[in-house]
Amino acid sequence: MAPCYCATPGLWRRCRAQQICCIATNLISGRLEFDKHRQHRAAVDLVQKKDTILDYPEIRLPEGGEAREILPGIRWLRMPLPMALDHVNLWLLADGDHWAAVDTGIATDEQKSFWQQILATHPLSHLVVTHLHPDHLGLAAWLQERTGAPLWMTQGEFATAHLFLNQMGHWSFAEVEALYARHGLSQELQTALAGRSGGYRKGVPAIPATYRRMIDGDQFTIGDQTWRVITGYGHSPEHASLYCDELHVLISGDMMLPRISTNVSVSPTSPDDDGLGRFLDSIARFRELPEDTLVLPSHGRPFRGLHLRIAQLEAHHAERCEVLTEACVVPKTAAELVPVLFDRPINDAHQIFFALGETIAHLNHLLRAGRVRRIEEGSHFHFVTVS
Template structure:
């Protein structure tokens, strides 16, 4: 059967602040604010027999705690487990705080647990200083480098406390949560080992940030692994989940729940190919990643957005090098440039 050309959004109304709306049997939707241009995150409650499991936690701010308290007061049952799809602050931010409520346990993958600690503790390759050095080698100007350095470890502001222990999940694991079994699907590119959860019986995929309905997930290169190809890994991960039934209800971290997995995967693959084609066309003469920001993002970027934009530009350029469509010249000392191979 051919995939539909458009996505279908079966849920009309958004959850009100401090409330949870049932979206499938035993699955409820919460929507929390974020202090960015991307102004919200979707979080999920799962019935766990007489207890409650949580998938993702929101950004670590006091107003978010107030909304969580309202939700948990209405639920009036203990939290058993906290599942975190990946280590970014809007997902991991309040994990420790929620776990303290009822001695709940954290469940995630090794890659996400360790990446979170690496950034939180500013380990080599994951520190602000190393990120700034990476962006300097890719041509970012002094003013924007200074702004990133002065911003400091913004990651900690989103995660006031970070959990010190967890239950490790692997790709293909089957986890029983209440009446339903959920398959762990690990995806790559957006985060080291991003965890999605799929229930065949419910026809539901909690996709996290791996599959969003209206925006493209950020794909960035860490300073610790400067020649990685996260875009290639991300596209491969999308193809893996595109085999799921097209009737599956996708519960994304941002945007509305939708149906039409294959259509969305095709759209995203086409989008990244178009972005790659634009970069190749711009690289007839050697260009740095910073030179190419306006090719990928033809709008004004604040400091927060510059961080993601530089990571994304490097990821696309690395991918094109891997494909043999561009080559990298220069060095970290004198600046990397990318140019066509023909």
């Protein structure tokens, strides 16, 4: 692949984007085989260098309780989280003399205190929630009680949130433990994982009883702007991102993050689902949006470089799948493959919950592609490379 020597930074970035998209396309289609073409490792390293490629507007991080203007009519809230991922971004959209909130944060006293400061100057007209996870849905009921603002969500997210909250059927945490045990999780980590039971209710104590349903392709007006719903899959059941064509702004939720890869997992209700494939198909749809789109993510800073970031994520997952395929020459359980996928051992109950789910998702993707097969040995599933 010939290097590009464009003198203009913008042109250089565009040409580099074309290189990266080409690499990612070849990786996804299997035309770059890492076993036979180690020279392409350098190309993948190029794809995965995030901060040297993405453009971050010079906007100071909001303080707690502050609504910082991003563009006229769009304000940024940055709420602290009590976990390693230490913040979540929420957004306010001007709606006449009120504001529509996109996501609500997690149910902590600290976030409630910050919201009380914000509500004093930003009365709410709507609560638009991208998906069911606690850092997004957690304070919806609390905010609705104080403002009367209606909740807007997709049906998949709203219904599943109620199932999670009430631990109904296979949505109970006990079923997660059983699934992970089947994939080789040690008894010690199973015991530690059991301590997370009830964690969803801590972050989401209540959910509004009614909602306005959002469907992919829906368009609605908030203030002077029209926003279109773009649903995505793999991270959650029916995640809603919002795009404004007039502003070239994408509120991406968790489907497009600048510095970390979105967690893609499986659930006990669909343990063989190809969540990774659904996620990759979902983010590929964002290529329809303009290259200069300003992305407002749920974690990290606002950025431009959407097409580049899509290519980075595609290349990342393709490379991780290749590493797993190489490791499965000898049959292994998903639990044994966690340190392979993440390049380090993970023995923390909070992290193993996400890490093992993501490992299973990658293995299901390889299984669907015919690159590994799954065998049962005793009470565990093992995965082995198809020769």
